[in-house]
Structure formats: C-alpha cells, structure tokens
Amino acid sequence: MPKRVIDLRQEWIYIGALGVFFGVLCFWTWGRWGSLAVDCGREMYVPYAINSGQRLYFDIWYPYGPLVPYFHAALFRMFGTHLLVLYVMGLVVSASVASILYRISRQFLPPELASVCIVVFLLLAFQMRLFNYILPYAYPAPYGVLLNSALLLLLLDDIVVPSSFKLFRAGIIAGLVALTKIEFGVAAFAILAVAVFLRTLKARSWTVFGVSLLMCGPGAVLCAAVYAYLVYASSLRFIFDDNIPILPDSYFRVTVPYWYPTLSLGVSAKWTALVMVQTALVILAVILASKYRRARPALAVAVIGIGAVHIIPQMLRWDVPDLVLQIAPFWFFNRGIAWMAALLFIASLFIILRRGYTPAVASLVLLSASAFFIAIRQANAMGTWGYAIFYAPLAYVVWIVVVYRGAIFILPRIQASEWRFIGALLCVGAVVLTGQQYRPKLNRETLVFKRGTISTDPPTAKVMKEAVSFARSAAARKQSVVVWPEELSVYFFSETFAPSRWTIILPGVLPAHRQHEYTAELDQKKVNYVILTDRITDEYRKSFFGEDYDQEVYRWLTENFHVIREIGVYQRMRMRDWSVDLTGALVWERNESELNRDQPIPVVH
Numbered sequence: 001m002p003k004r005v006i007d008l009r010q011e012w013i014y015i016g017a018l019g020v021f022f023g024v025l026c027f028w029t030w031g032r033w034g035s036l037a038v039d040c041g042r043e044m045y046v047p048y049a050i051n052s053g054q055r056l057y058f059d060i061w062y063p064y065g066p067l068v069p070y071f072h073a074a075l076f077r078m079f080g081t082h083l084l085v086l087y088v089m090g091l092v093v094s095a096s097v098a099s100i101l102y103r104i105s106r107q108f109l110p111p112e113l114a115s116v117c118i119v120v121f122l123l124l125a126f127q128m129r130l131f132n133y134i135l136p137y138a139y140p141a142p143y144g145v146l147l148n149s150a151l152l153l154l155l156l157d158d159i160v161v162p163s164s165f166k167l168f169r170a171g172i173i174a175g176l177v178a179l180t181k182i183e184f185g186v187a188a189f190a191i192l193a194v195a196v197f198l199r200t201l202k203a204r205s206w207t208v209f210g211v212s213l214l215m216c217g218p219g220a221v222l223c224a225a226v227y228a229y230l231v232y233a234s235s236l237r238f239i240f241d242d243n244i245p246i247l248p249d250s251y252f253r254v255t256v257p258y259w260y261p262t263l264s265l266g267v268s269a270k271w272t273a274l275v276m277v278q279t280a281l282v283i284l285a286v287i288l289a290s291k292y293r294r295a296r297p298a299l300a301v302a303v304i305g306i307g308a309v310h311i312i313p314q315m316l317r318w319d320v321p322d323l324v325l326q327i328a329p330f331w332f333f334n335r336g337i338a339w340m341a342a343l344l345f346i347a348s349l350f351i352i353l354r355r356g357y358t359p360a361v362a363s364l365v366l367l368s369a370s371a372f373f374i375a376i377r378q379a380n381a382m383g384t385w386g387y388a389i390f391y392a393p394l395a396y397v398v399w400i401v402v403v404y405r406g407a408i409f410i411l412p413r414i415q416a417s418e419w420r421f422i423g424a425l426l427c428v429g430a431v432v433l434t435g436q437q438y439r440p441k442l443n444r445e446t447l448v449f450k451r452g453t454i455s456t457d458p459p460t461a462k463v464m465k466e467a468v469s470f471a472r473s474a475a476a477r478k479q480s481v482v483v484w485p486e487e488l489s490v491y492f493f494s495e496t497f498a499p500s501r502w503t504i505i506l507p508g509v510l511p512a513h514r515q516h517e518y519t520a521e522l523d524q525k526k527v528n529y530v531i532l533t534d535r536i537t538d539e540y541r542k543s544f545f546g547e548d549y550d551q552e553v554y555r556w557l558t559e560n561f562h563v564i565r566e567i568g569v570y571q572r573m574r575m576r577d578w579s580v581d582l583t584g585a586l587v588w589e590r591n592e593s594e595l596n597r598d599q600p601i602p603v604v605h
Contacts, residue, residue: 010111011111014111014112014114014115015102017115018098018102018115018118018119018122021119021122022094022095022098022122025122025123025125025126026091026126028126028438029126029127029128029134029438031087031446031453031454031455032128032442032443032444032454032455033087033090033126033127033128033129033132033134033135033136034129034130034132034134034135034136034137034454035129035130035137035456035581036447036454036456036460036464036487036489036581037460037464037486037487037489037533037535037581037582038130038137038486038535038581039130039137039138039486040130040135040136040137040489041486041487041488041489041490041491041492042062042138042486042488042503042504043072043086043135043136043137043138043139044083044086044488044489044492045488045489045491045492045498045503046060046062046069046072046073046488047069047070047072047073047075047076048073048076048081048491048492049497049498049503050069050070050073051073051076051077051081052497054497056069056070057230057234057238057239057242057243058233058234058501059501060498060501060503061242061243061501061502061503061504061509062243062244063138063243063244063245063252064138064140064180064181064182064244065140065178065179065180065181065182065185065244066179066226066230067140067143067176067179067180068139068140068143068180072085072086072089072139075089081451082451082452083135083449083451083452083453083454084452086135086139087134087135087452089139090132090133090134090135090136090139090142091134093133093142093143093146094122094125094126094133094134094142096146096150097121097125097133097142097145097146097149097393098118098121098122098125100146100149100150100153101117101118101121101149101393101394101397102114102115102117102118103153104149104152104153104156104367104394104397105117105118105397105400107156107363108363108364108367108397108401108404109397109400109401109404110404110416110419112416112419112420112422112423113400113404113419113422113423115423116400116423116426116427117393117396117397117400119427119430120333120384120393120396120426120427120430121393121396123384123430123431123434124384124389124392124393124434125142125389126438127385127389127434127437127438128437128438128439128442128443129437129442129443131385131386131387131389131390132389133145133389135454136390138181140180140181140184141181141184141387141390142390143180143181144177144180144181144184144185144390145184145374145390145393147173147176147177147180147184147188148177148184148187148188148191148370148374148394149393149394150173151170151173151174151177151188151191151192151370152191152366152367152370152394154166154169154170154173155170155191155192155195155366156363156366156367158170158195158199159198159359159362159363159366160359162199164211164212164215165215167195167196167199167212167215167216168215168216168218168219170192170195170216170219171192171215171216171217171218171219171220172218172219172222173188173219174188174189174191174192174216174219174220174223175218175219175220175221175222175223176219176222176223178223179222179223179226182244182246183377184374185223186373187370187373187374187376189220190369190373191366191369191370191373192216194365194366194369194370195212195366196209196212196213196216198352198357198362198365198366199212200212201352201353201357202357202362227239245508251508251511252508252509253508255507255508256507256508256540256541258541259508261377261378261380261381263376263379263380264380267380268339268379268380271334271335271336271339271379271380272336272339272342272343273336274330274334274335274336275334275335275336275337275339275340275399276336276340276343278330278331278334278336279334279340279399279402279403279406280406282331282403283403283406283407283410285299286403286407286414286418286422287407287410287411289418289421289422290407290411290414290415290418291411296421299425300425303425303428303429304428306327306328306331306332306429306432307328307428307429307431307432309324309327309328310325310327310328310432310433311432311435311436313325314436328429328432328433329383329384329433331429332426332429332430332432332433333382333383333384333392333396333429333430333433334382334399335380335381335382335383336380336382337375337382337392337395337396337398337399338371338372338375338376338378338379338380338382338391338392338395339379340395340398340399340402341368341371341372341375341394341395341398341399342368342372342379344364344367344368344398344401344402345365345368345369345372348361348364348365348368349365352365364401367394367397367398367401368398370394371394371395371397371398372395374391374394374395375391375392375394375395377391378391378392382395383433384430384433384434385434385437400426404419441579442457442579443455443456443457444457444458445457445458445460445461446461447461447464447465449468449493450493450495451492451493451495452493456581457579457580457581459568459569459580459581459582459583459584460580460581460582462567462568463533463567463568463582463583463584463585464487464489464490464493464582466567466568466585467483467487467490467494467531467533467567467585468490468493468494469494470529470531470565470587471483471490471491471494471496471531472494472495472496474496474528474529475494475495475496479528479529480499480525480526480527480528480529481496481527481528481529481530481531482498482499482500482522482527482529482530482531483498483530483531483533484505484530484531484532484533484545484553485504485505485506485532485533485535485537485545485550486503486504486505486506486535487531487533487535487582488503488504490531491503499521499522499525499527500518500521500522500525502518505518505545505550505553506537506540506549507537507540507541507542507548507549508540510550510553512552515550515552515553515556516552518553519552519553519556522556523560527590528589528590529561529587529588529589529590530557530561530587530588531585531586531587531588532545532557532585532586532588533582533584533585534570534571534572534582534583534584534585535581535582537549543573544572544573557588560590560591561588561589561590561591562588562589562591563586563587563588563589564587564588564589565586565587566584566585566586566587567584567585567586567587568582568583568584568585569583569584570583570584570585570586571583571584
C-alpha cells in the first residue's frame with residue numbers, strides 16, 4: 001500500500017476546521033440539549049442528592065454504576081450545584097472523545113477521512129433532544145465511550161511500543177468503565193483479553209501471558225471490590241435487581257423484556273448481507289469517481305437526491321412508506337456497520353493466525369474487536385439517533401477503514417483531492433441523517449432557574465416552570481411534594497428532594513408487590529401534594545401511569561388526594577408528538593378529612 005507524506009500544516013488545518021465545527025455546534029445548540037421530562041432530570045438530581053448526605057442505591061434508586069454520580073457530586077461540591085457544571089463536563093467529554101477518535105482514526109486513515117469520522121461523531125454528540133453527549137439520558141453512556149476510546153488508544157500504542165505499565169493503566173481504565181456502565185465494562189475487559197492474546201501470540205510465551213494477566217488484575221480487583229462492598233452492605237438482588245437490572249429474572253427485565261435486544265440470527269444475517277452490499281457499492285462509487293472525473297457530478301447529484309428524498313417528506317409531513325426513509329440510512333449510516341466490524345475482526349484475526357503477527361494487522365484486530373464488542377448490544381440497530389449514538393462511533397470508523405482499504409486495494413493511486421470529495425459527500429449524508437435533531441424550532445422556549453438555564457418545548461416549559469414554582473413554595477411552607485412519574489428536574493431546580501428512594505415510578509422500576517410499601521412510606525412522610533404530569537411512556541409499551549402500570553399507586557392517589565390545579569392542558573391520552581415531552585400536569589392535594597374521601601375525584605382527560 002503506497003504511503004502518502006502528510007504535510008503537518010495541512011494536518012493542523014483539518015484539526016482547526018474540526019475545532020471550528022465543534023464551536024459552531026456548541027453555539028447553535030447551547031442549552032437545548034436533553035429532556036426535562038425524561039431521564040436527564042435524574043442525571044441532575046442524583047449527584048445533588050448525594051451531596052445532601054443520601055447514599056446511592058440505598059437512598060436513591062439508580063440503574064447504572066456508581067462512578068459518574070459520585071464524580072459529579074464532587075464537581076457540584078467544588079463548583080456549586082449548577083447545570084453549567086454538567087454542560088461543561090459534557091463538552092469536555094465530547095471534545096475528549098473527538099480528540100481520541102481522531103488519533104485512533106489517523107492510525108488507519110488519511111486526514112481527509114479521519115476528519116469525516118469526527119464530523120459524524122460531533123453530529124451525533126450535539127443533538128438537541130434526549131440522546132446526546134452534553135446532557136444525555138445517562139451520563140455513564142458518554143463517559144463509557146470516552147473511557148473505552150482511551151483504552152483502545154492506549155492498547156494501540158502498546159502494540160507499537162509494548163509496556164507493562166500501559167497494560168496496568170489499561171486494566172485500571174477497564175475497571176473504571178465497569179464502574180460506569182456495566183455493558184461497557186464487559187466490552188472493556190473483552191478488549192483487554194484481545195490485547196493480552198495479541199501480546200502472547202507475538203511473544204509465543206506463557207510467561208508473557210501470565211505477566212499480562214497480572215498487570216490487568218488491579219483494574220478487575222478494583223471493580224470487583226466496589227461491587228462486592230455494595231452487595232455485602234445490602235444483597236445481590238438489591239444491587240442488581242432493585243437498582244441495576246442485570247439479573248436474568250430482575251423485575252425490569254421481566255417487565256420490559258425487549259429493552260435487552262437479542263441478536264436474532266436471521267436479522268443479523270440480513271444486516272450483515274446488506275452492509276456488505278452497501279460497502280461494495282460505496283467502494284465502487286469511490287473508484288468510479290477517482291477514475292472518471294465525469295462521474296463526480298453524477299455522484300454528487302445522487303447524494304443530494306437521496307438527501308432530498310429523506311428530508312422533504314419529513315419537512316412537509318408527507319405520509320410515505322417507511323422504506324423511502326430508509327434509503328439515506330442504508331447509504332450513509334447502515335444499520336449493519338457493527339457486523340462489518342465483526343467481519344473485519346474475523347478476517348484480520350485469520351490473517352494474523354495464518355501469516356504470523358504484524359503490528360499493522362494486530363492493530364486492525366484490536367480496532368475491529370473494540371468496535372464490535374462495544375456495539376454488540378445494538379448490533380442490529382446502528383444509527384444516528386437513540387441509544388445507538390453511544391455504541392456506533394468506533395463501528396463507523398471501522399466502516400470507513402474498510403471502504404478506504406477496499407478502494408486502495410483495487411485502485412492504489414487515489415489522490416488526496418479525491419478523498420476530500422468523497423469525505424465531503426459522506427459528511428453531507430451525515431448532515432441529512434441528523435438534520436431533524438438540529439431544527440431551529442426544537443426546544444425553543446428558555447427557562448431560567450437559579451440552578452441553570454435550559455430550553456425545552458413551550459408546553460413542557462409551562463409545566464416545568466409552574467411545577468418548580470409550586471414545589472418551591474410548598475417547601476417554604478414545610479410541606480412535602482412528590483412528582484410523578486419521573487420529572488426529577490423539578491426537585492433539582494426547586495432545591496427539594498424526593499420523599500422516597502424510588503425517585504421515579506416507571507414501568508419496570510417499582511415492583512407490583514412493593515407498591516403498597518411505597519405508598520405507606522409516602523403516608524409516613526406525610527406527603528402533602530402530588531404533581532402528576534401527562535408523560536407518556538410509549539417506549540416501555542405501557543403508555544399511561546395508573547392505567548397500564550402502577551395501578552395500586554394511582555388508586556392510592558385517588559383515594560387520598562383531590563385535584564386542586566391543572567397546569568397547561570393535562571391530557572390523559574394524546575397523539576404522540578416526539579418534539580413535545582409534556583402538555584400538562586395535575587396538582588393533587590391530600591384530603592383534609594375522611595368526608596372528602598367519599599367525594600368523586602375529578603379526572604381531567
């Protein structure tokens with residue numbers, strides 16, 4: 001493979017352009033990340049509650065590892081309990097991931113294509129809804145991406161200049177990943193296992209294998225010790241069922257089984273075949289554009305046409321077959337890219353076993369293994385939105401590597417200008433796929449609180465503003481408020497606390513046999529008010545609180561409280577508009593006498 005000498009000044013031009021793009025996205029999306037009604041409020045509330053003396057898991061329900069909440073609690077203690085602290089950390093994590101991904105990509109790609117990988121990552125990271133890297137549904141996800149990317153970079157450096165201390169640091173990183181988000185931790189230790197295998201294969205020595213395991217050991221011990229202490233202080237079921245739902249028979253897994261996608265052989269085979277076809281066609285397009293200059297305009301028109309077919313029906317709200325909207329993802333961000341990583345892993349591993357160890361092939365083994373092990377949970381659902389944005393970045397890098405290597409294998413003398421052209425088209429495709437998450441009308445209503453400024457959709461803004469004001473005024477009167485089903489941001493901005501460790505009550509969180517225990521706790525703590533929003537939980541396939549789930553809790557509410565106020569337009573059932581989180585809420589007050597319990601309870605539909 002011919003190597004092209006890279007002008008250092010040109011390299012810095014690409015890096016500077018990526019920095020400018022980072023700044024533009026930051027300016028365009030500032031304060032419009034996340035969702036006040038879903039998940040993100042938990043990421044605000046939990047470190048704030050920890051700083052009040054509450055214990056994670058024991059006093060605060062939490063479904064992920066303990067590292068990030070305690071780290072954020074420390075930041076709140078140092079810099080103040082403010083949303084800006086989370087914004088800054090989100091930006092630091094995003095910039096760090098982008099920097100590490102660029103360094104990883106440059107080991108396999110020219111700067112033109114390495115820059116494409118970073119542009120795509122940044123478009124994933126800055127989206128103005130629930131799934132992003134700045135104020136995400138769960139901070140352990142972007143932190144997991146950061147730590148696993150750092151782990152891969154360290155192990156790639158170890159291939160070039162082996163060092164036992166690097167392996168020791170890699171083991172510590174893997175342990176920290178497992179304390180962040182468990183499935184990322186499993187991937188991290190799997191990546192470490194591949195690195196140990198490659199070291200052993202290179203040296204052909206069991207001594208090297210033993211030393212490598214010894215160097216990785218402290219990270220595994222660190223992780224195991226923390227979880228062992230938590231289990232010792234409570235029980236296995238309390239930590240890994242009541243909180244982190246990873247036990248096979250945990251209540252969440254049984255209640256919401258589809259949340260843990262299975263790798264159906266038929267579906268996996270389909271997407272493996274489709275990504276192979278798509279990759280072959282993209283490589284063919286690269287070769288045609290390189291050999292025939294007249295092919296470039298046709299290729300550009302094709303990309304613009306595919307983009308228009310994707311964007312225009314959504315803008316005009318046309319009712320088109322779903323297949324039409326899958327054309328652009330097929331070309332620009334194929335759902336099967338994780339399987340391309342698996343194929344590259346198998347191929348490169350076969351080569352290294354058949355022909356012997358070489359650093360170049362070993363690096364491909366490590367890159368593809370990392371990408372696949374991280375992506376495996378969403379292997380049939382790669383994309384530019386949703387949970388996939390935390391599992392896909394490395395898989396996308398692998399796909400670009402396959403396109404690049406495949407093209408230069410067939411046509412070695414592809415010029416830098418031609419790669420710039422191809423890279424520009426790939427960036428256009430990424431913009432097409434993520435454009436809906438950067439619309440000016442998204443989250444256009446700004447809320448200003450003492451603890452930070454954040455933007456959301458206008459109906460949700462009205463609900464949140466009045467709910468926060470009500471909770472604050474109730475606290476001033478020494479009265480207790482509980483917010484259902486999960487708007488923890490109300491507690492955060494009103495500087496109040498949830499009256500129970502069950503801070504949210506969503507499908508799969510509060511077991512049916514413990515609902516009475518929960519309501520008895522609220523009675524004991526003399527909760528005066530309940531703020532019930534019209535949050536629709538379609539993603540759990542159980543949409544309505546009190547009707548599809550937690551019926552006993554809702555019955556307790558109607559028997560002991562009465563409605564005193566409606567905020568916005570409370571709609572028990574409504575058509576789902578994904579750009580609107582809430583349209584209204586009801587404020588329920590505890591009945592003052594037994595007589596009130598016999599009166600009909602008003603329900604607003």
